[in-house]
Amino acid sequence: MTRTKIAGVAFAVALSLGVSYAQPLQVGQDLKNAGHDTADASKTAAHDTAHGTKVAARDTEHGTKVAARDTEHGTKVAAHKTAHVTRRAAHKTAHGTRKVAHKVEGKPDTPANNH
16 A cells, blocks of 8 residues: 555646646746737727828718818809909998988088978
């Protein structure tokens, strides 16, 4: 029985040493895998950020062009309407001036009645 006990203890020691030797290898591999995962995630995030920046730049460019076109159109419409209203006002003023001038020409010089 002594030989069996010694053999059992020797087997247990050998098994224990084998497991303890294998564990650091697994931990090292886990760390290596974690490093690769982090690098992959960083590359993906950088790619997504670059893509998002390009999309935002395109959208901003498009929005700026649309705003410029709308502003140009609005300016032209406002100028056209202002010119139209100014012409109408000038015609009305001229007409009113002629009308008053005709009334004054036909009247004798009399003092105004202050009733």
